[in-house]
Amino acid sequence: MKRVKWIATKDHLILSGRTYYKNDELHTPDGMSEDSSFANVIMYYTSGNTRVFTSNASHNVWTTHANIQAPFGCVRPICNSVVQYTGGFGIVNLENSNAAYTVIIPKAIRNSGYWGNINTASEEEQELVNQKPTETVVFESQCFVATKRDPDTFEIYTEEEASNDIATEDLNIDWG
Amino acid sequence: MAISKCSFNTETLCIFNMLDQGETIDYDWSINTDYSVVVMEGSVQFQNSTTVNYVNEYRIQPNENLTATAISPGRSYFISLFRIDVESIANQIINEASKNKAKTFVPEWYEYGAPDFSENPNITWKDEFVSGDYTLTKTLIDSQISLGDWS
Numbered sequence: 001m002k003r004v005k006w007i008a009t010k011d012h013l014i015l016s017g018r019t020y021y022k023n024d025e026l027h028t029p030d031g032m033s034e035d036s037s038f039a040n041v042i043m044y045y046t047s048g049n050t051r052v053f054t055s056n057a058s059h060n061v062w063t064t065h066a067n068i069q070a071p072f073g074c075v076r077p078i079c080n081s082v083v084q085y086t087g088g089f090g091i092v093n094l095e096n097s098n099a100a101y102t103v104i105i106p107k108a109i110r111n112s113g114y115w116g117n118i119n120t121a122s123e124e125e126q127e128l129v130n131q132k133p134t135e136t137v138v139f140e141s142q143c144f145v146a147t148k149r150d151p152d153t154f155e156i157y158t159e160e161e162a163s164n165d166i167a168t169e170d171l172n173i174d175w176g
Numbered sequence: 177m178a179i180s181k182c183s184f185n186t187e188t189l190c191i192f193n194m195l196d197q198g199e200t201i202d203y204d205w206s207i208n209t210d211y212s213v214v215v216m217e218g219s220v221q222f223q224n225s226t227t228v229n230y231v232n233e234y235r236i237q238p239n240e241n242l243t244a245t246a247i248s249p250g251r252s253y254f255i256s257l258f259r260i261d262v263e264s265i266a267n268q269i270i271n272e273a274s275k276n277k278a279k280t281f282v283p284e285w286y287e288y289g290a291p292d293f294s295e296n297p298n299i300t301w302k303d304e305f306v307s308g309d310y311t312l313t314k315t316l317i318d319s320q321i322s323l324g325d326w327s
Contacts, residue, residue, distance in 0.1 A: 007232070007233050009233050010210065011258075014231075016214075042185060044253070046216045066299055069298070136212070136233050
């Protein structure tokens, strides 16, 4: 389970995500489209042990990139060609404990491409950000995402619920 | 174990601040407009009066030096955010060399947008922090930018 909070600060949009369990997906901007909004992102890992994967746009195969122990920070710069924006990038929590990250993007691109698709601002909040561009707005809707990823391959999997095939009569144990 | 580390791109200077309970980070400089700080972990008291818990924003007021003390057990992290593509802001914080580097610098990134960690696949900043309070000067910011000391 991932919980995400959005804050529009004076000049930036802050996305702060937190997961609580092993194999929870933290972040996957699936850059398979030619979307330059992935550029110029600053990101910090603030809690937990995580594994970063990247994928090649042409092959769409996830590759282990690094294990990151918080704290750590990285920057995704403007690259020379749009192709360089299109690789996938994902993070998975490696332990049954908190793993958290924060992404900082310029406010100006909050509705562009991927960020426009995932930010949770209501129409009223969007209007407020537009009308008072330097005012702080905390988006009321915090999204909860429950995606599990294999920590070796980064493939999505569904966690099987424990099956309950015990008949009622089997619970009537005779303890002697 | 307080310290501040500067990250930047062509638009933003982001200062990542880490401190343990009871430790204080000071900026011995200010700018003439307000700016945002965001607490990402823990609880931080700013300017000796306002406590901000994670994940929330606080504004440092114009011409005010930042003073931040961690008050929760364990480590607290907060970031300070500046638009260095705005000349009037950049001029108050960094020198010409830093401005030029921020505008033009593209690090040796992995082909698909992430750094190459192949020689050190287990990475962290946790060992880079030093004990005690910390003062972030503009000279230190310029030094960190010149060294690209942010990833």
